[in-house]
Amino acid sequence: MNNNNLIRLENLKKVYKVGETQVNALRGVSYTIKEGDMVAIMGPSGSGKSTLMNIIGCLDKPTEGKYFLEEQEVSTLDKNKLARIRNRKIGFVFQTFNLLARTTALENTELPLIYSNTPAKSAKELAYKVLAEVGLKGRELHKTNQLSGGEQQRVAIARSLINNPSLVLADEPTGNLDSKTGKEIMEIFKKLNEEKKITIILVTHDPDVSAFARKIIYLKDGQIIREEHS
């Protein structure tokens, strides 16, 4: 593992306005994640972990504080530049898979590439390769509704990997899967982290999931209250 900082968070605050009342989702989070790390974020619902996840994933911007991704400040970028960073540097895996319905595994996997103007032929080749890596060889042309939950999550992982990202964010990746399938999915993440040195951030309730991570940070009321090294 090298010592380069992939993510540096400086006193992140996020305030939502719900009607007249203000909700402080994050109350000053500072943390650093190095390249090649695997970190789990845990905490009860309402602790701010989704908000933190959205900010790290460049889907949202902090109200205050700074966020550096690969030493580039991204907290000040506009929507289009954030979209570009999501496209080039970040892969998402969601609890509900979030695949396009009635679309093949292959096309779902290619999706990020059509927004980076990759030529169709190389996009297809790359998608076949990544789908094979997650164990879906031979299932490439099955449509989403013909795949099991575990297979759908593998497609989602393939999609998150296709742009060769610096960071994969997984939000409750096993939440909709049975424990056996969930374990298989976690093995894939572990393998990606160990063999390909991809930085992985997991958000989860499940101690069995967080056990796969090297570090666990606990969030409560918008603040980091504890950090554990496993």
Place this chain on the structure above:
Amino acid sequence: MNIMRTIRVAFRALGRNKMRSFLTALGIIIGVGAVIASKRWEPTSFMSVREANPSEDAVMAEGPSRLSPTTMPKRYRKNVMLCSMCRPRYQEGSGRAQVVYQNKNWNTSVNGVGEHYVEIGNWKVEEGTFFDENMVRSGQKVAVLGSEVNQNLFEGADPIGQIIRIKKIPFRVIGVLESKGEAGGWFNRDDIILVPYTTAQRRLLGITHISSIDVSAVSGSRTEDAMSQIEDLLRIRHKIAPGAEDDFNVRNMSDIAESAAESRDALKILLGGIASVSLLVGGIGIMNIMLVSVTERIREIGIRMSVGAREKDILFQFLTEAIVLSLFGGLLGIGMGVVGSTLISKLAEWQTLVSLWSIIVAFLFSAMVGVFFGFYPARKASKLDPIEALRYE
């Protein structure tokens, strides 16, 4: 995202709801069909006016009912001759009559005309001869048949010199006209019998006036002068007091062309109205269905945004869908317009011209409808917040 991919995605999205897409495009189909139909009619009507009236300097004077005895044919003609800028064309008094040859019957239009009718009307005598000035002056019972009448009464036998009966009065056939074909669908120019107008007045109609007179000005630039001379003359002849209204009409061919143009314009306005209303309604339909489509696919939009689609990618995706939808409607509309107006022109026996220009206009117009009505839903889609879109159930 490049154009071809965007179009392919649009086709697939529309293909998932084929019936809905078709119904949405229907307004555009009808609108564009009406545009094509209206554009196709325009040159047609124009041509039939031109063809029927080759000479634009012609003046037509009509005195329908109350012609006084002083406007007896001979004097009338003499008076017109006095009018230095006019020369007589042909005099005409006509009506339908039963015509009999041996055991065959035919009901046709019998026209009393002058001896110049053939040259001025651009007719050709196919067999025999036309009547001359003497025959007109003396009111001889001679007749020249249109080709259709010849066909029906004589069925190929030689008609020249034969005696036919018009309203039981015997006429000698002296000539047959060359066929001219049908003019504009409403009357057959070959279904006609020409007799000297003098004979028609005395023997057939029992009248002393003539119903209309065609004159030609000496030159096109003097048409207006000729018309006012004719008006003055007719007022004197009809003994119309100063200030009283004319009991006749004098019109020139450009007036007639104008009134034809007016009715043509009315038709165009009507079709243009149908076209713009249905394009508007069709456009609103597209906007409506695109809004539905955006709502149905909020999750998809969220997914696309999370993997890096920018606002403009989403905007173009939905805009392309709207344009593909309206162009599809436009193409079907062009097809429908061409087929429909060809069918109508076949039934009404009008000539039609294909106007490439109107097809291009219709095509561009339907693309514009797509852009205009597709923009709002597409913009709405592109402004969605990715986090909320991903959570949307």
